[in-house]
Amino acid sequence: MISFDVLVAVCLAYVVLLFIVAFIAERRAGKGQIGWLRSPLIYTLSLSVYCTAWTFYGAVGYAARSGLEFVTIYLGPTLMLVGWWWALRKLVRIGKTQRITSIADLISSRYGKSNLLGVLVTLMAVIGTTPYIALQLQSVTLSFSVFSTANSRGWDLPDQNATALWVAAGLALFTVLFGTRNLDANERHHGVVTAIALEAVVKLVALLTVGIFVVWGVAGGIGEMAERIAASPIAETAFRPGRWVGLMAISAMAIIALPRMFQVLVVENADEHHLATASWAFPLYLFLMSLFVVPIAVIGLSTQPAGSNPDFFVLSVPLSHGREGIAMLSFLGGFSSATSMVIVAAIALSTMVSNHIVMPLWLSWQSKGAASVSGDVRNLVLRSRRFSIAGVLALGYFYFRITGGSEALAKIGLISFTGVAQVMPALLGGIFWRGATRRGAAVGLVLGFVVWAYTLFLPSFGPDAIMSAALLSEGPFGIGWLRPEALFGVGGMDPLVHAMFWSLSLNAFAFFALSLTGFPSPLERLQGAQFVNVFEHSAAARGWTQGAAEAEDLLVMSQRILGPDEAQQLFHQAAEKQGKKSFLPDTTPDFLAHLERELSGSVGGATAHAMIGQIVGRSSVSVEDLMAVADETAQMLEYSNQLEAKSEELSRTARQLREANDKLTELSIQKDTFLSQVSHELRTPMTSIRAFSEILMEGGSEMSPEELTRYSGIIHEEAIRLTRLLDDLLDLSVMENGQVTINAQDGNLRSLLDRAVAATGSLDGRGRIRILRDKMHEDVALYTDTDRLSQVFINLITNAQKYCDASVPELRIRARRSGGMVAIDFIDNGSGIPEKSQAVIFEKFARLSDRNSAGSAGLGLAICREIMARLGGDISYLPGQGGAAFRVTLPVAEAAKAAE
Amino acid sequence: MKPPGRPLFLARRNYSARRATDAARLLPLVGLFLFLMPLLWQADGGARSLTGQLIYIFGLWALLILGAFLLTKRLSRAADGQDAAAGRPVSTGGSDDQL
Structure with missing residues (x-):
């Protein structure tokens, strides 16, 4: 037999254990020995504040009443955690970079650090959470009563209110001690978190123990259990599709939006990697928590007397089988669920209240007096937080006193979920959509909250409690389509699904509509960009x-x-x-x-x-600052583009340099060969001049006048050849130095070409090469140095004569005007110039081979190029014409110049 | 002009890391779809036995947890690989006080 005193003693011992654990954790953290205090395991276990007494006791009751539906409360969070890559990862990162302290802070910071939104969310959280805290107090006191009724000797249950008061006071003390040790809410509450992790283990072990006892101890094995499940009345419960979907959605939202969940999930998160572990470990925890719910419910329904409260089957089943140890463990599990929820909720709410209500009030009061901040703010904040904790718990207690034991309280879990879920449009919109505005968020929140209160919260107290029965059945002032539980004529829905549907959809509509039509302030836009793009620029x-x-x-x-x-x-x-x-x-x-x-x-x-x-x-x-930020980004982009362009230019230059180097190398080789060539060229005439002049000197008197003439003629010719070579060299060097003067005069291309052809002795096909001309197109007026130009033409024709290796050599001369230029092509039908040599033929001393080269010093084309450059034109090699082809381009005489 | 720092194609390791995140995004949707199957049974009219439903829901749940577990391993390996490839230490999400 467990007496009341034993129960209380066990409770107290357990609480002392929690204090010690929390104290040791704080001590270790204080010494910097954080180690396992920050492990993913602790993080995952701390998430278990989701499983309150309402779920610990209530899940079995829920299953007994509505069958499998209870599982949706766990499936929603499972999906949310499994899908952590979508929203949770972003939330945790935002929480870290922005040093978010609570869900109200998140919403307020996102929408331009608006205090209005902070206050709104805080009030909503307090209103939504207070009944929930009351529910926990109730479950603890009721669990005491289960022991008293199961007791055959029976002990009178002491005043329930007193029990609740003691529990509330104890929790307040614990929370104040360990929840407000440091001011920075972003620093981890190691003591609290560790104690909660311990409580999570107790909860899980307790429920698993009861489950194992029920399956193997009472039913007698899995097979028998399955039979009893199939035979139980639970199997007959109707499946409600609307609630199945709705509850899954609302519980998925609750895992983020509940203040206590946000506290452990985001604020207390020490490391983003822990979230990855929690993504499978927390669903596993929920899985284990709900694994034995249906068996316990089935056994409870079949073994407990009719009329006993199914919410406490977890306690009454072991008790009725005389297993007081298991019942005791289960009682501690329920106690743990209740206390951990209350502690974390109180911390979360107190942070919100002190940061968003007390501090702004104090600040505005301050600014009326001194200009700057005075007084010890640190203590003020801590004190306000402590008072908030006490206040929140007191609120919960009074709520329990007022509504205690009523049906209303049992239903409050889901009602509370729906209430806090109203922040979801603003929250998700805020982290995924830069267009979300403060106005939209505020109006959406208020509207959703009002609809929630009107359709769900207030009616939940029952007819004539707050809302009159007439209002509930007829609507306000008899307006039927405003009936709280059949808004806009949509009756026949489950009240919870109905309220969820209307509150969230009206909330979201208002949020989007006002966001789309409004224009956000600069700070809002700045914050919006930082929240939405948190992974891009941290x-x-x-x-x-x-x-x-x-x-x-x-x-x-x-x-x-x-x-x-x-x-x-x-x-x-x-x-x-x-x-x-x-x-x-x-x-x-x-x-x-x-x-x-x-x-x-x-x-x-x-x-x-x-x-x-x-x-x-x-x-x-200001908007200008925002633009400046954007400009900086644009400049970075521009800069990197410039870098890219520069590097392209560099590689282009390098390529050019490489080409130039190749050319130089080849030229230097050519120069070497030419030097030997030119010395040979100079030596040949010199040798013959010397030889013949020696002959003349030695045998001058004996020679016949014919011989004399012939020898001196040879000397003369050789001297002329030498002179021509030297002339060419001189000519070239003069031109390269720019000392040449151009005697420009009017001329006609055709007559120039005629002159050149005649000079080379190729007129009328009499020469070695046949020249094909297109005289019609050659009729182009020129204003240029005609002598120099003729020199170029002669050179080109002579080259063709010399080098064209076709059996029947031909040279085609074509003229074509394009724009202000005329292009004259000289194309022969020989084998052309190999590609590797094309680059050097215009260089001085360039000669391709010794073939047919007698008397040529390789200066002709170089001279031509210099001349054409002086005349404002160009000469280039034209590849792919079926032979050697040169193109001479030069400007056509302009009308004005021609007229001069 | 292409935006800087966004390659069009990725190396094998980065490619598979991307696919792992795709899978991580997809997994909850698959889970949601399968958890909504009871709705279709209902439309079908034929009531399934409670035991059958229990086995379906809990079996699926276990599979989802296993899937999430395997994906997490793959993701963290991929993240470590990427960090190592980029030559920076593996970020542990410490303080982001850098300005």
């Missing part, structure tokens, strides 16, 4: 403009919030980063943003922003 964008020297004021304020040591260290580090030796850094935008982020970890985004704004004293960001 560095903060600028939120402040450069200010004058208020660093000292900022330090004074920061000291009061962060504490003197932390604040001084922060400022000192910032100053060092800026390369300054003093304690006061320049108030650069970067520094201000950093400081604001640090402060918001303690007092929330909106308050931190307001405090800095008060000192810096101007609006933080």
